[in-house]
Structures are given as structure tokens and as C-alpha cells.
Amino acid sequence: METLRSEHKLCLSCMEEHDVSIVEIEEKEIFKGGEVEITSIYEYCSNTDELLETEDMIRANNLAVKDAYRKKMGLLTSSEIKNLREKYGISQKDFSEILDWGGATITRYENHQVQDRAHDDVLRKIDSDPKWLLDMLKRAKDRLSEKAFAKYFHEANEEYNKRKNQYLIDAIYAIYADFEEETVPGSMELRLDKVVEVINYLAQRVSNLHKVKLMKMLWYSDILNFKRHGNAITGLAYSALPMGAVPEGHDQIVKLEGVSFDIVLYDEIAYKFKPTPGFEIKNLSDDEIASIDKIINEFGELTTPQIVKKMHDEEAYKNTPKNCVIHYSFAGSLSIE
Numbered sequence: 001m002e003t004l005r006s007e008h009k010l011c012l013s014c015m016e017e018h019d020v021s022i023v024e025i026e027e028k029e030i031f032k033g034g035e036v037e038i039t040s041i042y043e044y045c046s047n048t049d050e051l052l053e054t055e056d057m058i059r060a061n062n063l064a065v066k067d068a069y070r071k072k073m074g075l076l077t078s079s080e081i082k083n084l085r086e087k088y089g090i091s092q093k094d095f096s097e098i099l100d101w102g103g104a105t106i107t108r109y110e111n112h113q114v115q116d117r118a119h120d121d122v123l124r125k126i127d128s129d130p131k132w133l134l135d136m137l138k139r140a141k142d143r144l145s146e147k148a149f150a151k152y153f154h155e156a157n158e159e160y161n162k163r164k165n166q167y168l169i170d171a172i173y174a175i176y177a178d179f180e181e182e183t184v185p186g187s188m189e190l191r192l193d194k195v196v197e198v199i200n201y202l203a204q205r206v207s208n209l210h211k212v213k214l215m216k217m218l219w220y221s222d223i224l225n226f227k228r229h230g231n232a233i234t235g236l237a238y239s240a241l242p243m244g245a246v247p248e249g250h251d252q253i254v255k256l257e258g259v260s261f262d263i264v265l266y267d268e269i270a271y272k273f274k275p276t277p278g279f280e281i282k283n284l285s286d287d288e289i290a291s292i293d294k295i296i297n298e299f300g301e302l303t304t305p306q307i308v309k310k311m312h313d314e315e316a317y318k319n320t321p322k323n324c325v326i327h328y329s330f331a332g333s334l335s336i337e
């Protein structure tokens with residue numbers, strides 16, 4: 001028995017006013033035919049040597065038994081259920097409605113009733129898969145108020161986007177697992193935060209920044225910085241494709257959170273990059289910005305065919321076999337500086 005604190009009050013055990021201790025006790029309880037270990041809370045009267053439970057304590061001790069059982073059985077605890085519901089900002093009643101479980105089901109799960117395995121699986125799925133919740137919300141739309149639906153949909157969408165970005169980041173790192181110092185001399189740690197910043201910085205200053213031009217300007221910025229300071233800015237690995245240097249994972253990179261573009265239709269669909277509202281530089285150093293500025297001065301006004309032509313004349317490009325990774329060791333022969 002451990003004393004947590006004491007309160008001066010009328011003691012319902014001895015019916016006198018005195019300092020009543022609030023104590024914690026490790027106990028074993030039987031629930032659903034099995035034993036669970038819990039920490040219960042009681043009031044303790046030293047006059048009668050008795051333990052007492054207030055209404056709140058009865059509720060808390062009861063919940064502790066249920067949660068200990070849930071943990072033992074590998075089910076979500078009451079607070080885990082509450083947390084996942086609150087992550088999406090959904091009320092208890094509406095959550096039951098969305099799941100089609102009957103009005104008070106979630107309220108009961110967050111309190112005294114232990115959910116069955118099937119419901120537990122559904123709750124876990126919602127926790128890990130916001131896309132699924134979005135589908136369930138659409139299904140329940142008519143049964144929710146317009147305002148509540150809009151709010152929940154927004155929250156679920158935010159969670160989905162967060163996850164989508166993490167999937168992209170994971171995919172890019174998986175691609176880059178193959179590019180180490182041994183395979184790409186001069187390579188360095190991949191910094192996706194800097195990739196996003198360089199793209200935004202360029203998009204702010206270069207008009208008509210289409211994808212092919214952006215890819216070249218990224219390469220030039222990286223290799224110029226390498227030439228000047230011995231390290232690239234982003235750590236991207238670039239391959240020698242027919243149109244010049246293209247970073248590995250370029251399809252994923254342009255979809256990263258913080259990268260913005262319009263889709264424009266010429267002869268074919270093209271990406272035109274633009275600064276993301278609220279963009280600010282947090283990670284690029286002054287030296288790195290100076291390298292990018294130099295590239296903007298040199299190439300910012302060039303058309304895509306002109307910059308591709310420049311690229312084709314670079315020793316780094318000419319000396320790299322088709323589709324192979326361009327080594328940073330060519331920085332010395334760069335046409336700039």
C-alpha cells in the first residue's frame with residue numbers, strides 16, 4: 001500500500017473529520033474467468049484500518065480491471081480508443097454512427113465495456129488507415145450533420161495526407177538505399193527537407209519552371225556546390241538520361257509535401273512548379289543559397305531545350321554511360337567557374 005496524498009475531510013468509515021489517506025494498492029482481480037493484476041485506488045482510514053471507495057474510485061478501479069484484461073488479450077485499451085477517436089476529432093455518438101454500431105457503443109467502450117475482437121479490428125483499421133475512414137464517412141454522410149461531416153472529413157483527409165507523404169519519403173529512401181559512397185563517389189546523406197527547399201527557392205525566382213528544367217537546375221546547384229565546398233546540397237543521385245541529369249526518385253520527389261505545381265497542357269501534360277504558400281528557408285545555408293543563386297543567374301532565363309543543350313555539353317554528362325549515375329567527381333570539369 002502506497003500513500004499518494006491525504007485529504008482533510010469527513011471520513012465515511014469512522015464518521016469523524018480527519019486526514020484521510022488516498023492510497024494505491026497492487027491487487028489481483030478475476031475477470032472473465034482469468035486473473036488480472038491492477039493498481040487500485042482507495043481511501044484509507046487509520047482509525048478503523050478500513051479501505052473505502054468513492055464513486056470515482058469505483059469507476060476508475062473498474063476501468064483498471066477492464067484495461068488490464070484488454071492489455072492481456074491484446075485489445076485496445078479505453079484510452080487508446082479515446083485517443084484514436086480524438087485524433088479525428090469525432091464525438092462518441094457520431095463515431096458510433098459512422099461505424100453503424102448503435103448510439104452508445106463507443107461511449108461504453110471508452111468506459112466499462114470490453115469490445116469484442118471484431119470491433120477491435122475495425123478500430124485498429126481506422127487508426128492506421130485514414131483512407132478507410134474517409135470511405136466510411138462518405139457512407140454515413142446522410143446520418144451526420146453537414147458541419148460535423150465537413151469537420152471529420154477534413155481531419156481524416158489531413159491524416160491521410162500526412163501518411164501519404166510518409167509513404168513517399170519511405171519510397172524515396174528505399175530507392176536511395178542503393179546509392180552509397182561506394183557506388184556514387186561524392187554522394188552524401190539524402191536531405192529531402194533541402195530538396196523541397198531548393199525546389200521552392202527556384203520556383204520563386206524562375207518563371208516557367210517545368211520539370212525537365214527543374215531537374216537540370218537541381219543537378220547544377222548540387223554539383224556547383226560540390227565544386228565549391230566539397231559537398232552537394234541535397235544528396236540526390238542523378239542519372240544521365242537522354243534529356244540530361246535526372247534525380248533518382250524524381251516521380252516521388254515532385255509529389256512530396258511542400259512541393260507545388262500546376263499541371264499544364266501543351267503537346268502533352270507538363271508540370272509547372274510554383275512556390276508553396278508560406279514557404280520559408282529553414283535548412284539551406286548561405287553558401288548553398290549562393291550556389292543556387294549562381295545557377296539561377298546562369299540558367300534561369302534559358303528555355304528547356306537550351307538548358308538541355310548545356311547539359312549535353314558537360315564533361316560529367318558526356319563521360320557517364322547512358323542511364324548510369326553521374327559521379328560528383330566530375331565537378332572539377334563543370335562549365336561554370
Ligand SMILES: [Zn+2]
Pocket residue numbers: 011012013014015016018045046047048
Ligand atoms: Zn476515519
